[in-house]
Amino acid sequence: MLRAPRGTKDILPPESHKWAYLESLLRRLSKLYNFEEIRTPIFEYTELFSRTVGESTDIVRKEMYTFQDKGGRDLTLRPEGTAPVARAFLERGLAQGALPKKLFYLGPMFRYEKPQAGRYREFVQYGVEILGSPSAYSDVEVILLAVRIAEELGLTGTVLYINTIGCPKCRQAHREDFVKHISSRAKQLCKDCLERLETNPMRILDCKNPACREAVADVPLVKDYLCDDCQEHWDTLQQLLESLGLEYTVDPTLVRGLDYYTKTVFELKWPPLGAQDAIIGGGRYDGLIEELGGKPCPGVGFAVGVERLLLAAEKGQKPLNPDVSIDCFVVFPGGGDRRLAQAGFKLVNDLRGSGLSSDFDPLGRSMKAQMKHADRLNARYVAILGEAEFEQGLVTIRSMEHGWQKQVSAGQVLDFMKEEVSGGSK
Ligand SMILES: [Zn+2]
Numbered sequence: 001m002l003r004a005p006r007g008t009k010d011i012l013p014p015e016s017h018k019w020a021y022l023e024s025l026l027r028r029l030s031k032l033y034n035f036e037e038i039r040t041p042i043f044e045y046t047e048l049f050s051r052t053v054g055e056s057t058d059i060v061r062k063e064m065y066t067f068q069d070k071g072g073r074d075l076t077l078r079p080e081g082t083a084p085v086a087r088a089f090l091e092r093g094l095a096q097g098a099l100p101k102k103l104f105y106l107g108p109m110f111r112y113e114k115p116q117a118g119r120y121r122e123f124v125q126y127g128v129e130i131l132g133s134p135s136a137y138s139d140v141e142v143i144l145l146a147v148r149i150a151e152e153l154g155l156t157g158t159v160l161y162i163n164t165i166g167c168p169k170c171r172q173a174h175r176e177d178f179v180k181h182i183s184s185r186a187k188q189l190c191k192d193c194l195e196r197l198e199t200n201p202m203r204i205l206d207c208k209n210p211a212c213r214e215a216v217a218d219v220p221l222v223k224d225y226l227c228d229d230c231q232e233h234w235d236t237l238q239q240l241l242e243s244l245g246l247e248y249t250v251d252p253t254l255v256r257g258l259d260y261y262t263k264t265v266f267e268l269k270w271p272p273l274g275a276q277d278a279i280i281g282g283g284r285y286d287g288l289i290e291e292l293g294g295k296p297c298p299g300v301g302f303a304v305g306v307e308r309l310l311l312a313a314e315k316g317q318k319p320l321n322p323d324v325s326i327d328c329f330v331v332f333p334g335g336g337d338r339r340l341a342q343a344g345f346k347l348v349n350d351l352r353g354s355g356l357s358s359d360f361d362p363l364g365r366s367m368k369a370q371m372k373h374a375d376r377l378n379a380r381y382v383a384i385l386g387e388a389e390f391e392q393g394l395v396t397i398r399s400m401e402h403g404w405q406k407q408v409s410a411g412q413v414l415d416f417m418k419e420e421v422s423g424g425s426k
């Protein structure tokens with residue numbers, strides 16, 4: 001038997017109803033905050049990610065699905081969404097249009113990671129990007145959307161962590177003191193961090209190793225080295241959060257390793273998820289468009305794993321409970337009088353034509369078996385067209401919710417059902 005590749009999953013009903021529900025919620029909230037959808041290709045030139053995600057990151061070093069196509073081009077299945085959006089923004093001339101451009105994406109990403117609970121090699125991400133706004137109001141706008149998503153999913157008690165990582169100018173002043181401090185404790189660093197000390201020292205702050213965490217405990221922080229512009233942005237951001245009564249915690253260890261990340265970094269955590277409790281992470285990337293060869297253009301956004309959101313929602317106050325019922329199941333004998341079966345099938349078709357979700361049994365099973373099937377499909381109503389009904393020009397309607405049963409003339413059954421489904425009598 002053939003199996004799906006390791007690290008992938010099939011999303012089957014009823015699980016797929018939850019996905020559809022969550023995706024429509026994300027689309028609705030995007031609209032509410034006026035983000036428009038962008039769809040970019042599943043694969044891009046490898047260089048896009050090695051340049052933007054960064055050669056020194058785990059994603060680029062170990063986790064990309066990279067291949068050569070038959071034309072010898074180096075391609076990669078997208079491991080994240082921001083770089084493709086920035087590439088499209090530049091290539092399609094959106095930078096010359098009305099700014100800021102507010103975009104969202106929702107789709108599969110690919111990383112060659114060790115599969116474990118809730119982590120897949122093909123996974124779905126939702127993210128938003130605001131391109132062309134240097135304002136701290138835009139930072140707060142995306143933070144508010146992140147918080148709103150958690151609220152709508154019933155995740156009470158989320159904690160918002162923020163930090164500033166400055167810009168290349170203020171980081172240069174900081175870097176020297178930072179490296180001097182860490183170098184004096186190089187002996188306690190792990191192998192990866194020793195390497196980071198050479199390539200990307202700020203990422204040592206990311207390391208979970210206890211000895212490394214100790215080494216950075218009283219390290220000089222970027223927020224004490226900010227240039228005027230970054231300081232003002234940082235102050236505005238915090239004042240704005242305070243004016244909204246939005247509680248936050250400054251976490252100086254929250255960082256991003258690459259030069260084009262600037263100023264704001266944030267993470268929304270939800271403690272009931274345990275060790276991996278970050279649900280939404282984002283920040284500002286004022287240097288990214290320039291890195292891709294465009295004129296300088298500021299940007300800010302966040303990304304969130306949809307699998308993680310689903311996992312969280314199941315543990316939250318409002319477990320996803322999408323409607324999986326159908327409006328009507330039509331029971332009619334499959335064998336015997338062909339005109340009766342045709343009338344039954346026509347009724348299914350007419351109900352659907354009236355906008356009522358409907359189904360029937362194409363296998364010609366007994367009326368009793370069909371009733372059982374209707375129950376399994378969560379039909380709200382059953383319309384029974386037996387021989388007796390057919391001869392009298394009637395249809396028997398049974399409410400599965402309330403247990404009553406009525407006979408309605410065949411000519412009025414559509415109006416009756418429309419009325420019932422929209423209003424619902426007892
Ligand atoms: Zn600065």
Ligand SMILES: [Zn+2]
Pocket residue numbers: 189190191192193207208209212
């Ligand atoms: Zn380390």
